[in-house]
Amino acid sequence: MRKLLAVGLVSFVTSAVALTGASQPRRATGGPRRPAVVVVAEPPISPRIAQELGTLRWSINHEQVLEYFRQAIRASYAPRMRNLGQVEQYRLVEQRDAEIRAVERTYVEFDGTLPHRRWDTSFVGEEYTQNNNESMLVYEDNRGNREFFLFINDRLWKRVQARNTAGARINLDDFATQLETIFGPGRRVMDGARLRTVEWRDDTSRLHIIDATTFYNAFCLIYEESSTVAQLPTLRRNVATRATRTTSTASAAVPETGNTTGDANSDIVDRITGKIRRVQNADAGAAASASVRAPTRGATASPPDAGRPAEPDDDPLGGLGF
Numbered sequence: 001m002r003k004l005l006a007v008g009l010v011s012f013v014t015s016a017v018a019l020t021g022a023s024q025p026r027r028a029t030g031g032p033r034r035p036a037v038v039v040v041a042e043p044p045i046s047p048r049i050a051q052e053l054g055t056l057r058w059s060i061n062h063e064q065v066l067e068y069f070r071q072a073i074r075a076s077y078a079p080r081m082r083n084l085g086q087v088e089q090y091r092l093v094e095q096r097d098a099e100i101r102a103v104e105r106t107y108v109e110f111d112g113t114l115p116h117r118r119w120d121t122s123f124v125g126e127e128y129t130q131n132n133n134e135s136m137l138v139y140e141d142n143r144g145n146r147e148f149f150l151f152i153n154d155r156l157w158k159r160v161q162a163r164n165t166a167g168a169r170i171n172l173d174d175f176a177t178q179l180e181t182i183f184g185p186g187r188r189v190m191d192g193a194r195l196r197t198v199e200w201r202d203d204t205s206r207l208h209i210i211d212a213t214t215f216y217n218a219f220c221l222i223y224e225e226s227s228t229v230a231q232l233p234t235l236r237r238n239v240a241t242r243a244t245r246t247t248s249t250a251s252a253a254v255p256e257t258g259n260t261t262g263d264a265n266s267d268i269v270d271r272i273t274g275k276i277r278r279v280q281n282a283d284a285g286a287a288a289s290a291s292v293r294a295p296t297r298g299a300t301a302s303p304p305d306a307g308r309p310a311e312p313d314d315d316p317l318g319g320l321g322f
């Protein structure tokens with residue numbers, strides 16, 4: 001059974017949420033409603049952030065991140081090569097090296113050229129700018145979840161963990177509540193009555209979540225180095241220009257559920273627990289998903305999260321990275 005790098009067991013239970021509408025009396029003034037006041041305060045401290053970030057620390061360069069994955073992939077193949085004949089060993093070496101090359105090919109420099117703008121309209125399109133010496137490396141595990149490593153001046157300063165829901169019935173509030181059982185209570189930022197994000201911090205990092213389920217069927221956990229965030233106005237000297245996301249692009253995102261029973265929810269457990277299907281054309285970067293995702297056929301480990309003990313493949317939270 002395949003092994004995944006994951007942290008311990010935490011129950012992740014979701015249920016369908018019934019939406020009820022409550023009619024509000026019309027205001028006597030008839031004027032527009034005032035936006036909710038958001039209290040500005042520092043997010044609470046969460047020691048769990050450092051644990052989740054693992055051994056890949058801020059300021060390392062992209063080659064060091066690649067070397068981590070090379071070593072992790074090689075280590076995952078080593079036990080399988082024991083007591084094999086030369087031909088079988090050679091076949092596994094080829095498979096292992098192909099998996100390493102697939103990760104290496106994901107590295108992209110955001111230099112403004114057309115081939116390097118494919119991610120501009122994706123759910124990570126707001127996490128970087130073009131022509132400011134920024135770059136990115138992508139890893140996709142064998143469950144379809146992706147992690148994005150972002151660099152500025154070839155220094156790691158941001159990690160985005162994208163958890164694909166594939167249309168599962170869970171909203172941002174439910175997702176945030178589950179995360180708070182792991183990271184502790186966070187600062188909830190509201191947009192009127194709607195939850196916009198939840199934030200945490202520690203001595204070096206900040207973490208917040210975004211809801212990209214409307215167009216991209218994903219929730220994202222965004223980790224950032226606090227000191228780099230404070231310097232962004234200086235580091236990003238060129239004005240950001242990017243393609244605009246459009247409804248027509250997003251509407252092409254059709255879940256590929258693999259369901260042939262006629263029941264739209266027959267695989268709901270798989271989709272919630274991380275054993276979730278891919279979404280075709282869910283973002284501009286999806287055109288290159290085949291090259292982004294490392295081959296996993298026959299692999300015994302998947303290293304999207306650094307410094308984590310191996311857990312069995314049937315761990316229901318393995319695909320969520322918790």
